[in-house]
Amino acid sequence: MDIIYSIKLNKEKEEYLYKQLYNEIKKLILDNMLKAEVKLPPIRKLSQALNVNNVTVVNAYKLLEQNGYVYKKVGSGTFVKGLDIKENKKNLTNNSNIINFADASPTPDLFPVEEFKLVLNDVLDRDKGNAFGYQEIQGYSDLRNSIKNYINKYGINTKKDSIQIVSGAQQGIDIISKTLIDYGDIVFTESPTYTGAIAAFKSRSARIIEVPILNDGIDIKTLENKLLNFRPKFIYVMPNFQNPTGYSYSNYKKEKLLELANKYNTLIIEDDYLSELSFTSKKNTTLKTLDRNDKVIYIKSFSKIFMPGLRLGFAIIPDSLSRDVLSAKHTSDISTSGLIQRAFNLYLKKNKWEKHLIEMEAIYKKRYRTMQECIEKYLPNEIKYSEPKGGLNFWFSLPDGYLSEKLYLLCKDKDILFIPGSNFYVKKKYSKYFRLSIASVSNKNIEKGMKMLSEIIEKFLKDPKNKNLTEDYKTLI
């Protein structure tokens, strides 16, 4: 709590003291210096420390609560609310000097707008009002057929009726959570893992058990150990170019994971958000391809390498769950936009999608190489990472005793953004890891940004104030 006690209020200023205090605490929360669930100091204690009236603190807390930054638990105090990482991003995107390694989605200049406009108009001319009527809850039938054919090329054999169209992968995760998770149920995730999945599981009051991911896939020994003690509803994994680490499972681990799912009779959710984007000749098999016992629920988004704002993806659902998933989809938003489904279907059928993929691969491959070169050229040797060989994310580690959340604040001041590691864990408040993404940074800015970042890191490592902190460290000052 030390950090709050260090706030300085200016009694000479015209602004009310409670407003000043409100603004200072708000800033600490927005800067992630005060994390979710941290308890604010008791009113009396803080007012003494800051040498102000009790009422000043009471009013500041009240305003924080009104504006949704904190919440009260009866009998136990005032706590910081969870913050959305996107929010920081939003406030910053208007500044064009920013080098944004935080954002993992492509930038609008890469979208095939003209081609998509053509298919949109073709669909409107062809289908007229039907494009806007209520759609099948499961999704537009011909799109499901096109998807079936498309993924067949990637070795996934399924039937049209096993495919459920969703409004993006996040909705896929949310709907499957609705279908499978009851209050207090257990789910397993990789650790670290995708923030949006953690949020969806938490919103269903699931108990999340994290299993470490290594650079060849999930830690199988730990996984089996946990399976001996818990009965999860499912194991949520990203077997190819995992987010945030960029790690991919070895074939051995893929087979082993399926074997364990069978042995312990649990389901697997495979979030295949980017397996197409491999920069080596090695093909990245999906788990679903290897799944012989219908244990894998496969989720795929078209957002990541197409257009994030489309909100379109699909899931492959085992027969035994299909009716329940349908009902969860209906409860969530009735159906996905018919116009978008029909237009994307035409886009697939005209083979525009595969052409687009090839173009994106070329662009990203170049960025990926630039990034590799910059890492070798600039980054201090103390920073460790494992080459991802595909995808858009790089996962770095500071030496033990350093925290990326501190580094984040220094970089933000210089208009360089990345995501500190703690965002990808269920409970960790601080971490030595951090994620850089090349999705929305040009080659020129990768070069510029990595050079600046490396200089900041060098200074950061030299400053003794930053040493010997642990991941349990509760304050940053």
Add this chain to the structure above:
Amino acid sequence: MDIIYSIKLNKEKEEYLYKQLYNEIKKLILDNMLKAEVKLPPIRKLSQALNVNNVTVVNAYKLLEQNGYVYKKVGSGTFVKGLDIKENKKNLTNNSNIINFADASPTPDLFPVEEFKLVLNDVLDRDKGNAFGYQEIQGYSDLRNSIKNYINKYGINTKKDSIQIVSGAQQGIDIISKTLIDYGDIVFTESPTYTGAIAAFKSRSARIIEVPILNDGIDIKTLENKLLNFRPKFIYVMPNFQNPTGYSYSNYKKEKLLELANKYNTLIIEDDYLSELSFTSKKNTTLKTLDRNDKVIYIKSFSKIFMPGLRLGFAIIPDSLSRDVLSAKHTSDISTSGLIQRAFNLYLKKNKWEKHLIEMEAIYKKRYRTMQECIEKYLPNEIKYSEPKGGLNFWFSLPDGYLSEKLYLLCKDKDILFIPGSNFYVKKKYSKYFRLSIASVSNKNIEKGMKMLSEIIEKFLKDPKNKNLTEDYKTLI
């Protein structure tokens, strides 16, 4: 359970007996003769009654389970799963002879496709890739501004930042449920009420308490009584042209409801799905207009009288909840399609929306009058209803002792569809009520359908087999 025992299997047929049994039970479920949560008979008992081997029943139940029609509760037996009303609809919409009083959404021929195509293209030319990038979670800023101005004309004063864009009203209900309902929390609804809301509340494991709606609004006495005994998270209401009843609240009841919400410190969700569609000179004030204490969460869809497949709507969120709602929206689907938001914004700004409203009002008003005339001309006097004066739904009541679920089956055989009353209650399996909607039936077909329906009802009322049933009646044969 008698109904299952009355199944006849044909031992001469080539088809396996277990498959025959499976198909017969499936049919009963799809026809709503076996409702959600009804327990199937014990295996031994059914096999004796049908004079077949135990294994035949075991295999039939297994197949029903695999295909998602039933589920097992360990130690207590096999139960019928909840069915989606839409599913029946889907199977039937290919048959063009059907007169569909079940569907409450407009048909594609009424959609302003050409005008919307123009704004879509304008947006693509103007915004290019930005129309497809990730959007603000809260919704496209300029659209929120246009909506603010639009609803101001309806007497609702709010700020742009209180508006949350959602992918249709159903998502609005779902997201607010996520925000407010924890396991076991209590919510109040009108009774009967909208099926999709019941489903969303149930999916959060809420305990739903129903308060009867009368033809001038919710039963205030019962409501206050319940408020004395329970602390609901919110009261979910449709104050204008309620679904399914078509009833509207008197101004007295609107004020009274707000007063009670204040007194007992609870929130109200106002689902304003259709208040614009009034066929009298009387203006239908929304609750939100009268809300002086920020107790009302207002949800509005643009689907009902625009294009259902658009999946676009908005909610007005009290400041204290806005950050939590934002986070629930992010967990649900990140954001609503940017292209659709921008196109609809332009549609609003060009005043095309109000023009469209006027056109729709004229079309529906004509249908409404036709319906009124047909009711007077054809419908037996025993059938009671209250004139809605707006909206698209008519709520009828059979005399006591008759069940609409039986009538439904007779009508379905003659290609006339409506929705039996039990669909709109949390627990009721049978009901004397039923809903007819004029949203997707032409004037010609209203005339034809009401004439046929009236003939069926007359016969139905005369048949002594249909008399003296109660709403607790567990079997229909």
